[in-house]
Amino acid sequence: MINPAKIEEIAKQISSNMPQGVRNLAETFETRTKQAIQAKLTEMDFVSREEFDIQSKVLIRTREKLTELETKVAELEAKLEQHKSAD
Structure with a gap:
């Protein structure tokens, strides 16, 4: 992410490069730029690195x-076969 x-x-780089009259x-x-970018990233359904690492560990254990x-x-199948052969 x-x-x-x-x-x-x-x-901040974008806002610092604006003309003086627009700086206000x-x-x-x-704020709006950050909100728009964050909203788009949320729509993309990314997971955090932490969540990825947690899920990787769960998968390894599984x-x-x-x-x-x-x-x-x-x-158990081998024992069952042995039992069937003995009968």
């Missing part, structure tokens, strides 16, 4: 658990 500080820096509108322009369960199922 884009860093909010970077968005603020870009907005710079604060309003900066894969590990799945591997464990697959191994147990294979062991």
